[in-house]
Amino acid sequence: MCSWMVSSYFGSILYSEMPFNVEIKAKVSNASQLAEKASQLSQSEGTVIHQQDTFFNCSLGRLKLRDLMDGNGQLIFYERPDCGGPKLSNYSISNTPDPEGLRAVLADALGVKGKVKKERRLFLVGQTRVHLDTVEGLGHFMELEVVLKEDQSLEEGEVIARSLMKDLGVREDSLVTGAYMDLLLEAQG
Template identity: 75%
Template sequence: MLSIAMPSNVEIKAKVSDLEEFARKAAQLSQSQGTIIRQHDTFFNCSQGRLKLRDFMNGSGQLIFYERPDTDGPKLSRYSISPTSDPPSLKAVLSDALGVKGEIRKERRLFLIGQTRVHLDTVEGLGHFMELEVSTHS
């Protein structure tokens, strides 16, 4: 079987204690106020890696498969993404086929600083988090 290398990135995630201060610094460094993205992620049972459907709540979404170690600190994440124009229908099919592992709703504020994507997430029921993401491919 032909193996195609999946794209990858390095990411770091952490809880944010001062949302306003983090947003102010990110806005200053990116010279923008960031882009607001609403997301409803549904995670499905999967025999290897992770499989999630990201619904952007606007009629579009992405099915994302990724592999990432469950360790603290920077992580290399390998992934593949397929866009969808019907997230609810795809969610129903995947739920029936694989079962739902969990769901997360969040508002993401995206800042671009050089090659780094800085995410400031407000996750429903969990709090505020940041993620730094740098692509390892061109």
């Protein structure tokens, strides 16, 4: 993990009430193979979720409104360093029954950075959310989110993440940094 960045990046946030997770994101070359492995590990076929994330201009961290495409949404603020490998992420989420109305208000107030449309297949493996994402304009990706328990250290989360990477056949050279929004903006370049 880019642990040398964690204390300087999060500073006093480490003692906040926000939940934390250890994340890994990787480009996937064979989505069906990864889905098969994730299915075996989770003992489920996973849940398919369609999402559209609108990112807003934000001076600290990232702010996005996730439209769950069923009349509900989530306003999500998160901070994490942009580095390869496992990384600490802290976040806060507020559910909304009016994603369209909230999107309009936030767009007026902050401006829109961009949108990310994806189909997500969610697998639960222990305390880890394994996402197999098909991102419009980018392709296939995998995200691991090890949700840390109150008494767990970052190191324990990293061990879990690295073990799942190995079990899923995710190689170090396929890891990516940043959010999908960053990758889309870079591709539009």
